[in-house]
Amino acid sequence: MTARIIMKLRVESIRASTPEVAHIGLVHPLRPELPEWTPGAHVDFRLPDGKIRQYSLCGDPSDRSRYEVAIKREDQGRGGSKWVHENLALGTIAHVSAPRNNFPLAPGATRHVFVAGGIGITPFVAMARALAAEDRDFTLHLCARSAEDAPLIGLLREICGEQLHCWFSSEGRRFDPRVLGGPSEGTHIYSCGPERLVGSLQAALDLAGWPSEQIHIERFAATLDENFKPEPFEALIESTGQTLHVPADRSLLDVLREHGFTLSSSCEIGVCGSCECGYRDGVVLHRDSSLPLSKRQDRMMPCVSRARVHLTLAL
Amino acid sequence: MSELPPPRMVEAFEHAAGSIAVNVPGGATGWKGVLLNIHVAPAASYEMEELQEARCVAGRGIEGDRYFHGTGTYSPKPDTREVTLIEQEALDALNRNDPPLQGGKIQLSPGDHRRNLTVRGVPLNHLVGRRFRVGEVILRGGRLNFPCKYLEELLGMPVYLPLYNRSGLNCGIERGGLIRPGDAIEMMD
Numbered sequence: 001m002t003a004r005i006i007m008k009l010r011v012e013s014i015r016a017s018t019p020e021v022a023h024i025g026l027v028h029p030l031r032p033e034l035p036e037w038t039p040g041a042h043v044d045f046r047l048p049d050g051k052i053r054q055y056s057l058c059g060d061p062s063d064r065s066r067y068e069v070a071i072k073r074e075d076q077g078r079g080g081s082k083w084v085h086e087n088l089a090l091g092t093i094a095h096v097s098a099p100r101n102n103f104p105l106a107p108g109a110t111r112h113v114f115v116a117g118g119i120g121i122t123p124f125v126a127m128a129r130a131l132a133a134e135d136r137d138f139t140l141h142l143c144a145r146s147a148e149d150a151p152l153i154g155l156l157r158e159i160c161g162e163q164l165h166c167w168f169s170s171e172g173r174r175f176d177p178r179v180l181g182g183p184s185e186g187t188h189i190y191s192c193g194p195e196r197l198v199g200s201l202q203a204a205l206d207l208a209g210w211p212s213e214q215i216h217i218e219r220f221a222a223t224l225d226e227n228f229k230p231e232p233f234e235a236l237i238e239s240t241g242q243t244l245h246v247p248a249d250r251s252l253l254d255v256l257r258e259h260g261f262t263l264s265s266s267c268e269i270g271v272c273g274s275c276e277c278g279y280r281d282g283v284v285l286h287r288d289s290s291l292p293l294s295k296r297q298d299r300m301m302p303c304v305s306r307a308r309v310h311l312t313l314a315l
Numbered sequence: 316m317s318e319l320p321p322p323r324m325v326e327a328f329e330h331a332a333g334s335i336a337v338n339v340p341g342g343a344t345g346w347k348g349v350l351l352n353i354h355v356a357p358a359a360s361y362e363m364e365e366l367q368e369a370r371c372v373a374g375r376g377i378e379g380d381r382y383f384h385g386t387g388t389y390s391p392k393p394d395t396r397e398v399t400l401i402e403q404e405a406l407d408a409l410n411r412n413d414p415p416l417q418g419g420k421i422q423l424s425p426g427d428h429r430r431n432l433t434v435r436g437v438p439l440n441h442l443v444g445r446r447f448r449v450g451e452v453i454l455r456g457g458r459l460n461f462p463c464k465y466l467e468e469l470l471g472m473p474v475y476l477p478l479y480n481r482s483g484l485n486c487g488i489e490r491g492g493l494i495r496p497g498d499a500i501e502m503m504d
Contacts (some may be wrong), residue, residue, distance in 0.1 A: 003388075003468040006361045035471065097360070098471075262359075262388055 004098040005266050006046060009067070011092050017070055021119060021151040022085055025059070025095060026067045027282050033064040037099035039126035040197025040218075043067060044266050045084065046095035051179070052266045053080030056122035056192075056218075057099055058152060060129060067096070070151050072119040086107045097266075102273050102290060103192070105130070110186035112138040115175065115201055117193020119151055123218060124192070129159050139163050141179075143197060146170040177204035183211060192218040212293065219271060228287065236312045237261075238280060250301035261315060264301065270304035277302060317411050323393035324374060327457030327487030328444065332394045336456070339345025348437035348500035350449055351403055354426040355380035359388040360469065363426045371452045373400065373491040377431055388465060394485070395457030401430040401483035402439055409477050423474060429466055430483045437500050439484040446489065450498030453490040460485050 013025035028034055039061060042054045059068030064176055073085040088094060102124055105112060112131060114124040124140055131138045140160050144150035146168050167175040177200065179190060189205060191198045198217050205215055230248045235255070237244065246255045253265055253275050268276040270288030279300050285308060288301035298314075327333045339478040354363035358381050369377050376383035382390060406428065412420040425433040432449065433500065442456035461477035 003360060003465050005469045006358075008362070016361055095361075264360075 003198075004044075004100060006044075006095055006097050007034075008093045009034075009096045010076070011088050011090055011094060012066060014088060014090055016232040018072075018149050020149075021070050021072045021117075022060075022088070023068065023070045023152065024084075024088060026069070026094060026201045027065060029093075034067060035062055035098040035137075037062065038101050039105060039130045040103040040123045041099035041101035041121070041126075042103075042272075043079065043099050044097035044272075045081060046097070047083050051080055051083075052268075052272075053078075053084075053273055054267060056103075058125040061126055061217070068097075070119065071153070088217040091161075100273075103190070103216065106214075106216065108186075108189040109214075110137065111184070111188070112136070113180060113187060113189045114138065114140045114194070115143070115177075115180075115189065115191040116141065116142045117197035118145075118149070120191070120193030120197070121151055121156070124190070124191075125152055125155065125159070127190070128156070128163070132159050132161075132163070139165065141167060141175055143167045143193065144169075147263050152231060155289045177201050178208075180205070180208075182208050183214070188214050188216060190216040190218075195219065196296070215217045217289075228285075231308070233307045234310045235307065236310070237315050238312050239315060246306070251304065252306060256302060256313075258263075265303060268303040271303050273301070275301055275303050278314030279307075280312040280314055283308040284311060324376075324397055324487065325395045326374075327395050327397075327455035327485075327489075330457040332458035333395065333444050333456060335341045340443065342441035342445060343438045344502055346436060346438060346502070349435050350432055350494060350496055350498040350500060351435055352433040352496055353377075353494060354429075354431055354433075355383075356387075356429070357381065358384070358386040359390075362387065363429060365426060366449050368493055368495050370493055371491045373488045374487070380431060391392060395487050396485050397488045398432060398440055398486045399430040399456060399460055399483055400432040400434055400437070400454075400486065401419040401428055401460070402437060402481065403433055405478070405481035405483070406433070408481070409474070416445050417473050417485055421472055421474060423470075423472070426477075427470060428474075428483075429469070430460065430492075434500055440481070442484055446503040447500060448503055449500050450494045451490075451492040452488065452494050453503060454486040456483050456484050457487050459483075 001014055009026040010029045012027045014244055015023055017023040037204045042056045045053045055069040057067055060068050071081050071084050074081045116124050129198055167173045191201050232247050232248045244255050245253050263275045266272040273290040284300045285306045286296050287304040328337045341394045349462040353366040353369045355377055356363045371377055380394045381387035406423050409423055445456050458481035462475045467475050
């Protein structure tokens, strides 16, 4: 995973998209152009207490002068969105990384179907904009309580036109994954939103026989596994022969850091993909929700994933 | 976030490279250079910020820089990194694709290369094991700087090979003080 530059960006616009969602525009105080990005990309916000939060870019990728994010205030969350809502105002400075894309449009797809829950709409705004500009085939399902609670709805209507399907529970319309039908070649399904939406969608698609390569899910939080009981293990560093002991109450990333291995890291809950590293042998207990199945044989996320007894790291 | 360990610096003339070079005579003398730009980054991966004046602290680094604070990417690894320098002439060469090692010319501005001081007229590759002054500050050349893949990733530019052998100099600070762009740079010995 590549390192990304961190910039001090200035809030150039901020407005309430819904009562709970702030739509924020950011510019570089000194540079006319920001690093490039593609639809589905996110940036990291670095908070003063060292916390890092990811937010999808929802602006126009062809406008290099600014980034846009839409951030919902989650008072029950981990504190990132609350900080943003309480501290960012016109002209304030936010510490923001260059973008990374873990959720890109599938290159070979001929049809794209998006299912968004609430603030999970953000990555799809840029995706829809790019597809609409090229007159490509897509459908966007937006699930929210009501039109007033649906972030960026005006912009979405403008971009998507007839391709936007709204499911507002206040109107008694609830999204049913069965409307997506059975597997269809060339069609890729993307979902982002709360676990209850993406979890039930995933289950329904599995049941309908959709191949996993055609399903792309971005989660807000790491998969819950309350029953997981961490055990200590040993990690052998391939290049130096050093063996590190990882106690049950500490992460592999943490132990590596203590021994001077500076892997980049960000969310530390297994969703962002920053700390990805290679391993040679050992039984790895993958606990992240970022690495695709195809890479799990020799790659792992040391922030949350562990090993049974022993593993060798390609470091 | 856990507390960061205090930075561990290797004194320039005790570095594996500097300790040998200090006993081997040679290198260019009689030159006179100038300090063009001063840049620091507040922490690892942060964009570099330009300063019009900076305080150098002996044995430690430039105030406000990530290696002064121990928050740099390589801070956990003891080394000579109190101050890093690069030649404007090396950046000029990259900008004319010379030698033509990559697709075309690379424009690397003083704010992007992540070394602290951009200098002109200073033969940095000759200064390992040597003492020289930047304004009132005395530096000791500890080792040649080496390009890293991390820089390529941060910049999104293929600078690794083009910077090879002209990536600059890592120095220790023998005598601290204030430096400013325009300061003269000269040999001490």
